[in-house]
Amino acid sequence: MLQKFKKYAVSRRGRDSLLCFGIVLIAYIAVQAAIAGGALSSQMKGLLVPICAYVVMAISLNLTVGILGELSLGHAGFMSVGAFAGIVATTALAETIPSAPLRLAAAMLVGGLCAAVAGVLVGVPVLRLKGDYLAIVTLAFGEIIKNIVNVIYIGMDGRGLHFSLVTQNFTLEEGGKMIISGPIGVSGVKTLSTFTSGVVLILITVFFVLNLINSRAGRAIMSVRDNKIAADSIGISVTRYKLLAFVISAAFAGMAGTLYAMNFSTVTAAKFDFNTSILILVFVVLGGLGNIWGSIIAAALLTLLPELLREVGDYRMLIYAILLIGMMLFNNSKLKRRLMEQRSLKQMEKLEQAADGKEGA
Amino acid sequence: MSFLNHLISGISLGSIYAIIALGYTMVYGIAKMLNFAHGDVIMVGGYMCFCATIYLGWPAWAGIALAIAVCTVLGMAIERLAYKPLRMAPSLAVLITAIGVSYLLQNAALLIWGSSPKMFTSVVGGQPIALFGGQIMLAPVTLVTVLSCLVIMAALVLFTGHTKMGTAMRAVSEDKGAAQLMGINVNTTISMTFAIGSGLAAVAGVLLCSAYPTLMPTTGAMPGIKAFTAAVFGGIGSIPGAFVGGILLGVIEIFAKAYISTQLSDAIVFAVLIVVLLVKPDGLLGKRVSEKV
Numbered sequence: 001m002l003q004k005f006k007k008y009a010v011s012r013r014g015r016d017s018l019l020c021f022g023i024v025l026i027a028y029i030a031v032q033a034a035i036a037g038g039a040l041s042s043q044m045k046g047l048l049v050p051i052c053a054y055v056v057m058a059i060s061l062n063l064t065v066g067i068l069g070e071l072s073l074g075h076a077g078f079m080s081v082g083a084f085a086g087i088v089a090t091t092a093l094a095e096t097i098p099s100a101p102l103r104l105a106a107a108m109l110v111g112g113l114c115a116a117v118a119g120v121l122v123g124v125p126v127l128r129l130k131g132d133y134l135a136i137v138t139l140a141f142g143e144i145i146k147n148i149v150n151v152i153y154i155g156m157d158g159r160g161l162h163f164s165l166v167t168q169n170f171t172l173e174e175g176g177k178m179i180i181s182g183p184i185g186v187s188g189v190k191t192l193s194t195f196t197s198g199v200v201l202i203l204i205t206v207f208f209v210l211n212l213i214n215s216r217a218g219r220a221i222m223s224v225r226d227n228k229i230a231a232d233s234i235g236i237s238v239t240r241y242k243l244l245a246f247v248i249s250a251a252f253a254g255m256a257g258t259l260y261a262m263n264f265s266t267v268t269a270a271k272f273d274f275n276t277s278i279l280i281l282v283f284v285v286l287g288g289l290g291n292i293w294g295s296i297i298a299a300a301l302l303t304l305l306p307e308l309l310r311e312v313g314d315y316r317m318l319i320y321a322i323l324l325i326g327m328m329l330f331n332n333s334k335l336k337r338r339l340m341e342q343r344s345l346k347q348m349e350k351l352e353q354a355a356d357g358k359e360g361a
Numbered sequence: 362m363s364f365l366n367h368l369i370s371g372i373s374l375g376s377i378y379a380i381i382a383l384g385y386t387m388v389y390g391i392a393k394m395l396n397f398a399h400g401d402v403i404m405v406g407g408y409m410c411f412c413a414t415i416y417l418g419w420p421a422w423a424g425i426a427l428a429i430a431v432c433t434v435l436g437m438a439i440e441r442l443a444y445k446p447l448r449m450a451p452s453l454a455v456l457i458t459a460i461g462v463s464y465l466l467q468n469a470a471l472l473i474w475g476s477s478p479k480m481f482t483s484v485v486g487g488q489p490i491a492l493f494g495g496q497i498m499l500a501p502v503t504l505v506t507v508l509s510c511l512v513i514m515a516a517l518v519l520f521t522g523h524t525k526m527g528t529a530m531r532a533v534s535e536d537k538g539a540a541q542l543m544g545i546n547v548n549t550t551i552s553m554t555f556a557i558g559s560g561l562a563a564v565a566g567v568l569l570c571s572a573y574p575t576l577m578p579t580t581g582a583m584p585g586i587k588a589f590t591a592a593v594f595g596g597i598g599s600i601p602g603a604f605v606g607g608i609l610l611g612v613i614e615i616f617a618k619a620y621i622s623t624q625l626s627d628a629i630v631f632a633v634l635i636v637v638l639l640v641k642p643d644g645l646l647g648k649r650v651s652e653k654v
Contacts, residue, residue: 065453071456125635125639132389136593137638140634140635151624285454317464317471318469321465325443325465328461331450332446
């Protein structure tokens, strides 16, 4: 049993999943302990759910950028779709499902589904393009989604849901209420998201994505990343697997969007703009492409960083920017390469010594 | 007549996009990187001109000269400090660094000038010219914008086509290694490209703020993205492409605002971009690069 576990933990697949689940669970226990001990400020508590949402966003974007190998600059668009679809779902289901956690779960499903549909609509044209052109088109789609959500009006009354674009051309019965009112967005929503629900969503995402990576489909997706032509020539349908990865990535972004939106009583479409997409891309790149636990740590730390830098006041975003540039420069510097070489040399020496030892015995 | 008026303001806005896109396309052509900090160099240019003319009381031409000088140096410094060490790095690392530089410039501007918008006074004075008995109003700044765009485009075409430095730039953009073997100083060439691109960004910044006179630390962000879109639209790396893309984008944006919906104008611009890229994946005037197996 122990032997089996050891073997699993040493394998790449086992190490990755143990690290992912371990980090999330340990962080969860630590935070719960800190809350119980009263060590968390209210600002920190307010950050818990957004951190969970960003972690899920980072994992899902990593699927597109790291595993599929296509740069997406419009991931916040899917978050937006999920956020607003989720809000409409919770309001519409308020009477059908009275239990808050169940309603949140249902809203996430609706949010994820809507984002997946958006993912198909965006993915079919986008994935035909390559490289920077693909990146700019995802950026364009992100902006289009933001603009469209910005002019959606949805209201609900006794007769059901009402919907209009650009201008509000419906009137609600007495007792009805507006859910989304254009650029003003959503206000007065009952917040349903909790830290626990966020962690559960992270765990589900990690479980799903890790299993996907280690499945037949996941290997096909990675083969498309590594060499499209080679993959094509051994009978892998490039378009199908590209779309599969892209849509799954969009669906999780939608769920993260629902989680994020249900944490605030007011949400506007402008929140999910280009800057948010970029923020999440930064998490993915700093965490390491294709590295799921790296994404988790990077998203959590970089969301906390501006908060931790609050002491330096106005300079915090400046320092954030300098740290960002510094990290990228260090990551690609000669200094780091030399350190890595030294480390692998030492490891090789160790292996050689171990081999010598065995021979001696 | 309102159609003509919209067309004129579209061409005017498009000329500004075109100037930014020209800088963008040159930098992209040679460094093969999405320089997200380009939009913020525009903002720095605007602030420099603002400070020179309002705080120091300099004449407009001196303000423009200062803006160009500062942005040129800034562009070269950014390239030297942030991008040059990453020349061998994966393109995503360079992209994130560019985003970092963009944050840096925006937040530095926020610290220096504050978040409240500054009212920019146009560098081109004078009364609007009335045509057709006052039915069409032509602001002098519009004329200057369109003219400078044309001059810049022509100058860039001549520069890249007929000077030693321009030829070197084309060579480096084609193949860095081969260019170096031919005795071209690659570092100087790339540095020069950034200098030219940033200088153009300064000009665009001054013209942008003259036409739309609110100046904030985030002023350059959206025009930067739009100009990048324009460059892709016309075929990135191509100078006439950036010009055509810029003008078209400006005209589409103003028409969408006037005839369809103000709120959806950006969505329409980006939708047109997507359609163009689907029909012509290399942009309107882009070069078709065949893929090697």
